[in-house]
Amino acid sequence: MNWNLKMRNWHRDFSYFYAGLLIAFSISGIALNHRHSWDPRDYVYESIDLKIDLPKDRDAITEEFFRQSLKENNIDLKLRGTAYRRGGYNLYFDGAYAFVNPFTGEGEIERFRTRPVLGQMVDLHKSTSNVWLWYSDIFAICVLLICITGLVIAKGKGGFKKRGWKLALLGVIIPSVLWFFL
Template sequence: MINWNLKLRNWHRDFSYFYAGLLMAFAISGIALNHRHAWDPRDYVYETIAVKMDMPKNRDLITEEFFKTCLKENQVDLELRGTAWRRGGYNLYFDGAYAFIDPFTGEGEIERFKIRPVLGQMVDLHKSNSNTWVWYSDLFAISVLLICITGLLIPKGKNGFKKRGWKLALVGVAIPSVLWFFL
């Protein structure tokens, strides 16, 4: 006869061991991403370069070529990758840098950044869309479900799911549901 409680314990333990590192990485980077309004958990600025551009009155003259010329005049040797109008100004994008230019004064700052060691890579896990990572993370998600299910089914007696666990599980579902509804 199969001892299902022992099997569930073994599966719970082995999946937990196997995915412990990834679970911790997602937990740490998830906390960091929850506070991204206060700081950038992926990148940090290590150099700021002030720039001043003579903005033409005619907005049609403000092109990528215009910005490339202004960058040369400011002795900025970064290669411009793209521009966008956002939040009432011009954003300039470079490899490892970005800038915001005030459209009225022409003043701005180029911020050169680097990826935070370890934490930056953990944050990238949340955004990766490579096929290999997508499949691996799907397997991870299924395994996390198995960890949760086996964790619910293992305890027996007064601390088991039927006696006490269902109440905690219900509260654990209710709190985020209520928060999600009001946010």
């Protein structure tokens, strides 16, 4: 049995099979790395100014209060929940979000949609479906096999024993140092 040929075949076949998922994870991973600058999953397509007369008694500001205020402002969105966070009132709707200033009562409702394709790719990172968890575990094992077979299939001057181990060691050291300092 020629192990080198078998490793090459596994490396090739697993790479072909998972190329689409590797590309999706790579693109969405880059997008998620920059989520502090923009939302890679959703985009705002409409903003609605909002002005709510807030009562002086903070205990009177309830979810029901916001429901009534939205109705009075002719805003026909189903309120899913509220929270007082980051110095203001957050209102959550299906497909929309609002922030209300607690001092002025002014705010803005942002209606959003999921970015086509990229939004679904980002969701792959967060899915907790049992089927997806099993599939992604198998994917992770296959990525390990792709890496291991990739390390051993090259022979000669470009092989692991001559040059590859140095690059592999750098590939471990650089992220370890970055992780330590970040």
